[in-house]
Amino acid sequence: MFFFRGVKRWAGILSKNLLAAGLIIILLFMYAFTAGASEPDVTAPAALLLEPETGSVLYEKNAGKEHPPASLTKMMTVLLGIEALEAGEIKLKDRVTASSYASSMGGSQIFIEEGDILSVEELLKAIMVASANDASVVLAEAKAGDCSVFIEKMNERAEELGLDNTHFKTVNGLPHENQYTTAEDMARLARELVKYPKVMDWSQIWTKTLELADREAMIVNTNRMINSYSGLDGLKTGYTRDAGFNLVATASRDNMRLISVVLGAENESNRSESTAALLDYGFENYRLEKVLAAEEVLKDLSLKNSAPENVKGTPGSNLYALVEKGDTTEIDYELELDKNVEFPVEAGESIGTIYSLVEGEPVYEAELEAENRIEKAGILMRILRWFRNLFL
Structure with a gap:
């Protein structure tokens, strides 16, 4: 009898120990999962991580706080330049003569001299790769005739893009009392800039030799992460004593692009570490699903x-949904046709909206465009449809 009581007692102890061990294992798995999804370790004062297709903000830290942009300003300078190219206002091969003012710039530069003649393409490369202050002035003067006029256009474009907490006072980001931006605004600006393949091509050049009239200028990319972070192909660095170390970076992996913004880092190493932490967090925890292709x-x-x-x-464009990795939530789409369409509708014109749905909730939208020309039905046909619908 004693023997059986002892067996039962030891069996009870064993089962309790097994239960405790099982709970520990479960908790360890839960911890591992939670740790994997924890927020990135960002030591910079302000930061933001954006998925540009859907506009989803995956992380932010003081993203609305005003901060000196330093050379991030040049993203707007380049945007106006590339938009002028697209509009046919200037050409890449156009030759531009540098002014005395352009040659007087300090900071990062390619040491342009008064009278130097450069192509628009060389100027844009010098700005994107070497963050050249002098090249920024030459481009601005070529586009607008005067830097002050160009700066007005920069601020007008900022307003159009919804950069409500950004104001430019220079074309290159050199220190100025009333020049400021935010991580949120720089992410929006970058979202516009990454739409242009040429800009992306220029921003990932590591070294390049520019041919000037009587000499060569070797430019080296100020964004060291181009060579150290997998998938990173841009975008723009910035530094002044007041601003600290800024970086708008973009990287693409597994058909998903991310944009990170870091403002005010203490040094270049801290800037790179914060950027890598942001991008790692995005790529490790999210995936971009294409719900419908634009050509479907x-x-x-x-x-x-x-x-x-x-x-x-x-x-009108690819329809996406951004979801967490490992999430098996159903992804679908729904249409909302415009009930007040004005006929005739030409091919490519809007006839409604398409929404991507995650768990039945809309998360992203695109225009629904007519595949072919659509006419308005005659009065008799509309009356017949009305009667028919009474009995449906």
Whole structure:
């Protein structure tokens, strides 16, 4: 009898120990998962991580606090330059003569002299790669005739982009009392800039030799992370004594691009560490799903008063959903057709909106565009449809 009581007692102790061990294992797994999803270790005073396709902010720290932009200013200078190229106002091969004022710039530069003649493309490369203050002035003068006029255009474009807490006073970011930005605004500006393949090509150049009239100028990328962080292909560094070390970086992995902003880091090493922490956090914890491709044709769309009654449409752009890795949540989409379309509708014009859904909630939207020209149904056809719908 004593023997069986002892066995039962030891069995009870053993089962309790096994239960405790099991709980410990479960807690360890939970800790490991939580640790993997913990926020990035960002020591810089202000930072932000953005997924540009959906505009999702994945992390922010003092993102709305005003801060000197330093050479991040040049992102707007380059944006105006590339937009002028797209509009045909200037050409990459256009030759521009440097002024005395341009040659007087300090800080990072390619030592342009008065009278030097450079192409627009050389200027843009010098700005994106070497953060050249002098090249920024030459480009601004070529585009607007005068830096003050160009700065006005910079601030006008900032307002159009919704950069509500940004104000420019120089074309290159050299210190000025009333020049400021935020991590949030710089992310928005970068989101616009990464749309241009040429800018991305220039921003990932490591070294380049520029041919000037009587000499060569070797430029080296100020963004050292181009060579050290996998997938990183841009975008712009900045430094002044007041601003500290700034960096807007962008990297792409597994068909997902991320944009990180770090403002006011103590040194270059701290800036790089904070940037890497942000990007690692994004790539390790999120994935971008393409819900619908821009070229996909959606058929049998019932557009009010249209002829034919059922029309075809396509997304105006790729439709995405950003979700956490490991999340098995159902991703879908839904259409909202415009009930007040003005006919005729030409191919490519909007006939509604497409929403990507995560757990049934809209997270991203794109225009729904007509695949072909759509006419308005005649009065008799509209009356017949009205009667038919009474009995449906």
